[in-house]
Amino acid sequence: MPRPDPNPLPYGAxxxxxxxxxxxxxxxxxxxxxxxxxxxxxxxxxxxxVVDVKxxxxxxxxxxxxxxxxxTDMLKExxxxxxxxxxxxxxxxxxxxxxxxxxxxxxxxxxxxxIADRIAMHIKNKLKPTAKS
Amino acid sequence: MxxxxxxxxxxxxxxxxxxxxxxxxxxxxxxxxxxxNQELAEEMKKSGVDCxxxxxxxxxxxxxxxxxxxxxxxxxxxxNKGVIKLRGRNIDFVHVLQRS
Numbered sequence: 049m050p051r052p053d054p055n056p057l058p059y060g061a062x063x064x065x066x067x068x069x070x071x072x073x074x075x076x077x078x079x080x081x082x083x084x085x086x087x088x089x090x091x092x093x094x095x096x097x098v099v100d101v102k103x104x105x106x107x108x109x110x111x112x113x114x115x116x117x118x119x120t121d122m123l124k125e126x127x128x129x130x131x132x133x134x135x136x137x138x139x140x141x142x143x144x145x146x147x148x149x150x151x152x153x154x155x156x157x158x159x160x161x162x163i164a165d166r167i168a169m170h171i172k173n174k175l176k177p178t179a180k181s
Numbered sequence: 182m183x184x185x186x187x188x189x190x191x192x193x194x195x196x197x198x199x200x201x202x203x204x205x206x207x208x209x210x211x212x213x214x215x216x217x218n219q220e221l222a223e224e225m226k227k228s229g230v231d232c233x234x235x236x237x238x239x240x241x242x243x244x245x246x247x248x249x250x251x252x253x254x255x256x257x258x259x260x261n262k263g264v265i266k267l268r269g270r271n272i273d274f275v276h277v278l279q280r281s
Contacts, residue, residue, distance in 0.1 A: 061260050061279045065217070068276040070242060082251050136249050141242065144272075148280055156224035161272070168271035 064148040067157075069164035071142045075175045078137040080107040085134075087127035098124045105135075112170055119166050126159050135167065142171060218263025218277050225275075230267065232275070237263040242274060256280060 083105030087098045101123045103110040113119060123133070130146035137143075144164045215223075222234035237243070242264055248255040258281035265275040 061281050064280040065262070066259075066278045066280070067221075068247070068278065069272045070274040070276055071271065072242075072273045079249075079251075082249075084252070134252060136252065138246070138249050141273075143247070143276075156221055156228060158228050161225075161230065161275075165271050172271055 063151040065151060065154045066145055066148050067160075069144040069161070069168070071144075071168045071171055072140065073142060073172065073175055074140045077175055078139065078142060081109050081135055081137045081142060081171060081174070082106045083110045083113065083135040084132065085113070085123060085127075086132055087123075089128075096128065098127045100124075101127060109170075109174060112174070113167065116166070116170070119163065122159055122163050122166070126157065126163065129153075129157070130160060133163070133167075135171075142168075144168070216263050217279075218265050218275075221275070221277060222265045225265065231269050232265050232267045235264045235266055237261065240264045240274070242276060247276070247278060 083103055085101050085103050088100040088102055089096055090099050091097055101120055103114045105113075127133075129149075133144065133146050135142065135144050144167055146160065216234070216237055218237065219234040222232050225232050238261070243261045247259055247261075260279040260281050262277035262279050264277075267273060267275060
């Protein structure tokens with residue numbers, strides 16, 4: 049476990065990390081895939097739990113993700129740690145990421161990889177006919 | 182950057198043993214330097230994910246913009262910590278970033 053620096057520098061890189069899951073796909077429809085997932089929670093502090101998730105987005109793609117029951121079940125497991133999931137499309141690739149995490153919580157999250165992989169599957173199904181090879 | 186420290190001092194340091202193998206009390210200390218993407222790639226491999234950590238700065242994804250800025254309050258200052266290439270999945274790469 050990393051020991052916190054007693055005299056941290058007031059400038060430079062912070063102790064917060066983010067993992068981006070990237071799909072390399074080039075299509076004219078990439079920018080229609082902008083979406084965000086937020087948890088719907090009940091309770092406070094130790095009793096806080098995720099009862100559902102809500103996808104919001106620019107196009108009907110968010111409805112496809114909302115309709116996937118298995119994805120919703122997986123998201124309920126991790127949304128308290130991850131906080132929020134964003135699908136951030138660019139011209140030649142699409143990034144999927146959560147919130148920034150402190151270095152002491154920085155480790156590989158297998159469920160998050162499975163979630164990103166399932167979202168990527170939906171993205172590829174949607175973009176495959178129009179994607180540039 | 183993490184440092185893996187392997188100190189392999191032998192407790193059995195009898196005179197005859199030294200003569201047999203021809204080395205003294207001090208054994209080599211192996212220091213293994215790992216970048217953050219290599220560290221994460223090792224964790225992923227332990228979980229059965231087929232992946233490979235690329236040399237930091239070697240992939241075009243690392244030089245381009247990391248955010249589309251279509252979300253409000255997207256970070257402007259971030260540090261690239263390397264890319265991991267995945268095989269046999271819908272996800273092609275994993276990119277590690279540090280906030281500045």
